[in-house]
Amino acid sequence: MTTYRYKHNDRRRSGTTKLLTLCIILIFLAAAAVSIAYLVIQTRRPTIGVNYGRVADNLPPPSQVVAIIKSLKIGKVKIYDANPQVLTAFANSGLQLSIMVTNQEVQGVGSSQGTSDQWVQQNVVAWYKSVKIIMVIVGNEILSDYGNQALWNSLVPAMRNIRASLVRFNLGSVMVTSSLAIDCLGSSFPPSNGTFRPDIASSVIQPMLEFLSSTNAYFFINVYPYFAWADNLKQISLEYATFGSSNVVVSDGSFHYNNLLDAQLDALVSAMDKLGYHNVDVSISETGWPSLGDPNQPGTNISTAADFNRRLVRKALWKPRGTPRRPGKYIPTYIFALFNEDLKPGPTTERNWGLLYPNGTRVYDIDLTGRQKVSDYSSSAPFQVTLPSVSQTSISPGNSSSQSNFGTSQQSLQQSEKSGGTQWCVVNLYVSYLTCLLCLQHLLSSSKGHWWNLQL
Ligand SMILES: *[C@@H]1O[C@H](CO)[C@@H](O)[C@H](O)[C@H]1NC(C)=O
Ligand SMILES: *[C@@H]1O[C@H](CO)[C@@H](O)[C@H](O)[C@H]1NC(C)=O
Ligand SMILES: *[C@@H]1O[C@H](CO)[C@@H](O)[C@H](O)[C@H]1NC(C)=O
Numbered sequence: 509m510t511t512y513r514y515k516h517n518d519r520r521r522s523g524t525t526k527l528l529t530l531c532i533i534l535i536f537l538a539a540a541a542v543s544i545a546y547l548v549i550q551t552r553r554p555t556i557g558v559n560y561g562r563v564a565d566n567l568p569p570p571s572q573v574v575a576i577i578k579s580l581k582i583g584k585v586k587i588y589d590a591n592p593q594v595l596t597a598f599a600n601s602g603l604q605l606s607i608m609v610t611n612q613e614v615q616g617v618g619s620s621q622g623t624s625d626q627w628v629q630q631n632v633v634a635w636y637k638s639v640k641i642i643m644v645i646v647g648n649e650i651l652s653d654y655g656n657q658a659l660w661n662s663l664v665p666a667m668r669n670i671r672a673s674l675v676r677f678n679l680g681s682v683m684v685t686s687s688l689a690i691d692c693l694g695s696s697f698p699p700s701n702g703t704f705r706p707d708i709a710s711s712v713i714q715p716m717l718e719f720l721s722s723t724n725a726y727f728f729i730n731v732y733p734y735f736a737w738a739d740n741l742k743q744i745s746l747e748y749a750t751f752g753s754s755n756v757v758v759s760d761g762s763f764h765y766n767n768l769l770d771a772q773l774d775a776l777v778s779a780m781d782k783l784g785y786h787n788v789d790v791s792i793s794e795t796g797w798p799s800l801g802d803p804n805q806p807g808t809n810i811s812t813a814a815d816f817n818r819r820l821v822r823k824a825l826w827k828p829r830g831t832p833r834r835p836g837k838y839i840p841t842y843i844f845a846l847f848n849e850d851l852k853p854g855p856t857t858e859r860n861w862g863l864l865y866p867n868g869t870r871v872y873d874i875d876l877t878g879r880q881k882v883s884d885y886s887s888s889a890p891f892q893v894t895l896p897s898v899s900q901t902s903i904s905p906g907n908s909s910s911q912s913n914f915g916t917s918q919q920s921l922q923q924s925e926k927s928g929g930t931q932w933c934v935v936n937l938y939v940s941y942l943t944c945l946l947c948l949q950h951l952l953s954s955s956k957g958h959w960w961n962l963q964l
């Protein structure tokens with residue numbers, strides 16, 4: 509009797525110990541999984557992009573600009589050419605760069621594979637080991653240039669040629685696209701009424717969509733709620749144009765809009781749907797708001813520009829993402845622009861799209877990671893940043909061994925970019941979870957008996 513009781517107690521105690529150990533291991537594994545997932549979310553969170561335009565005579569040298577961009581936590585940059593000084597500055601910066609075949613080069617690249625090969629050799633292959641070139645943009649707003657319609661028919665052939673050259677040089681992971689203005693749409697209101705302009709729909713857009721779809725590349729759109737608002741001051745409220753409305757402003761069948769940008773993007777989505785291309789992802793290659801204008805240009809002040817871009821960053825990077833027609837979809841977004849550019853012609857607004865003055869001072873405080881809630885900004889008082897001092901060492905094209913296996917990492921980066929990192933994260937969590945289960949199973953099968961026999 510005594511012996512039995514003793515034994516029984518002993519069994520109970522060892523059972524409890526086992527369970528305790530099990531609990532501790534489980535808690536440990538769960539914590540590990542959570543921290544891994546957290547790390548993944550942190551490092552894979554998408555970043556905002558910026559357009560680094562240089563139509564100015566007073567900007568800091570490119571090497572200093574790269575340091576500024578990094579200090580602002582901008583992750584990707586778009587430029588309007590493939591300038592070697594700029595590319596040199598981006599070497600080993602870790603920033604993702606999109607470069608451009610200029611409009612002047614499109615005709616030549618479109619008509620000759622040899623010219624295209626040469627372009628890719630000189631502007632991508634030569635830099636690829638040290639500069640994270642993720643995209644080649646063929647032309648800027650070519651279909652808006654009615655003075656040069658001869659170029660329109662060269663556009664898609666040029667895109668195909670650049671793609672073929674990249675593949676030839678084993679750089680097929682570099683995306684090829686073209687930046688178009690929103691005037692590629694003939695009608696855009698309501699969003700479901702979105703259609704491409706009849707003069708380009710079947711001749712240029714249809715083959716372009718075929719190309720983008722088959723290469724899994726973004727439709728790159730320059731889209732400015734500012735211009736739509738400024739052209740329709742009586743019909744469109746400033747709140748709707750600057751993400752300031754929490755109520756539905758436009759209802760379009762079962763789709764409801766509280767901001768103009770979503771409506772503009774969905775007009776593009778409708779137009780693509782009508783041509784049968786439902787799977788082409790959209791990326792905003794330019795958007796923004798001017799911080800200064802002429803006296804006859806309302807809404808062009810620092811506080812409105814700050815409102816627009818602060819809210820834009822939150823919307824682009826934080827959930828809920830997407831548009832009513834594509835809920836949850838991550839839309840990579842490039843703000844126009846990094847600097848005010850003093851040599852741009854036209855009204856005052858044209859020279860005042862920048863997040864920064866040429867001296868590197870911010871025009872208004874903005875957190876480009878989007879972590880800061882819009883309501884948490886104290887005021888729109890100018891926010892000083894000191895220009896980072898940078899050593900002026902220049903790096904020759906491709907003169908870097910530190911990123912020699914860059915090809916693969918770039919491909920995975922670009923894939924995670926397309927899925928916004930979410931899929932990767934889910935897979936990782938799932939793997940952690942499976943590991944937990946396997947450990948548990950192993951633990952239980954090695955402790956004789958079954959867990960349901962363990963007593964507390
Ligand atoms: C759709 O667009 C066409 C062409 O711009 C326009 O004539 C028509 O009024 C629009 N439909 C609606 C419901 O606004
Ligand atoms: C900025 O522009 C908006 C729209 O015109 C106006 O309501 C607002 O008062 C202006 N803000 C400043 C500080 O001028
Ligand atoms: C930078 O330029 C802006 C606009 O011209 C000016 O207001 C600001 O004081 C300047 N900042 C510095 C540090 O020079």
Ligand SMILES: *[C@@H]1O[C@H](CO)[C@@H](O)[C@H](O)[C@H]1NC(C)=O
Pocket residue numbers: 904907
């Ligand atoms: C490559 O960079 C090193 C310094 O990092 C320099 O000494 C060397 O001259 C460079 N090579 C070329 C070909 O520019």
